Amino acid sequence: MATSKLQALWNHPAGPKTIHFWAPTFKWGISIANIADFAKPPEKLSYPQQFAVTATGIIWSRYSMVITPKNWNLFSVNLAMAGTGLYQLSRKIRHDYFNEEETAALKE
Amino acid sequence: MALFKAFINSPVGPKTTHFWGPVSNLGFFIAGVADMKKPPEMLSGNMTGVLCVYSALFMRFAWMVRPRNHMLLASHALNESVQLYQLSRWAKGKG
Numbered sequence: 001m002a003t004s005k006l007q008a009l010w011n012h013p014a015g016p017k018t019i020h021f022w023a024p025t026f027k028w029g030i031s032i033a034n035i036a037d038f039a040k041p042p043e044k045l046s047y048p049q050q051f052a053v054t055a056t057g058i059i060w061s062r063y064s065m066v067i068t069p070k071n072w073n074l075f076s077v078n079l080a081m082a083g084t085g086l087y088q089l090s091r092k093i094r095h096d097y098f099n100e101e102e103t104a105a106l107k108e
Numbered sequence: 109m110a111l112f113k114a115f116i117n118s119p120v121g122p123k124t125t126h127f128w129g130p131v132s133n134l135g136f137f138i139a140g141v142a143d144m145k146k147p148p149e150m151l152s153g154n155m156t157g158v159l160c161v162y163s164a165l166f167m168r169f170a171w172m173v174r175p176r177n178h179m180l181l182a183s184h185a186l187n188e189s190v191q192l193y194q195l196s197r198w199a200k201g202k203g
Contacts, residue, residue: 023169026162033154044150048139059132063125 027077034084042095050088057082120175130170130179136163137183140190148201156195163188 014020030053037045057078064074120126136159143151163184170180 019165019168019172023162023165026165029158030155030162033152033158036154037152040152044152046139046143046146046150046152048142049136049152049155052135052139055135056132060129063129066125 024071024074024077027074028080031077031080031084034081034088037088038084038091042092045088045092047089047092050085050092054082054085054089057085120177120179126175126177127179130177130183133166133180133183133187137186137190140187140194143194144190144197148197151194151198151201153195153198153202156191156198159187159191160195163191 009015010017016022034050034053057080060078061075061082064071064078115121116123118124122128140159167181167184167188170177170184173180
């Protein structure tokens, strides 16, 4: 019983023998790379890149819900991208714009 | 005029999600170009490497998906080139 279900999944038109499976699955790599970069100092983060990660994450999250059928895998991977992107942006903005008082005080 | 109307009303045109998703993916390409002037120490090897594999996979996806999505293919082809270039800069910077 279990093996036939597994076989069905294995042979699915959007299953692991196809690009329809691996491309969205690999997209998780973007969020994982971003989480690895949480440890990077904010000066090394890129505004353009993090903005691109956040914006594509938000836009594709919405679109994965309006296509037929709804694609929850695509939705969740893009939601994660938007989340990690927003966090990185907040780290960099906080560093660039809200640490000025501290560094100014240190200079004095 | 007729061509323009055909584009606007196309099943993969600007009234559909098949259009704006790929447009948003151009953001990665634009960010890559903007970051070309950054010194290699500022580049993220993690993110650049992942984006190289990601765009390669999605070029194939764009070709195989129905309807075939040429805009998605183009946006990922552009991103692939800039990310590979950035990856080479990052790698050279590592010495």
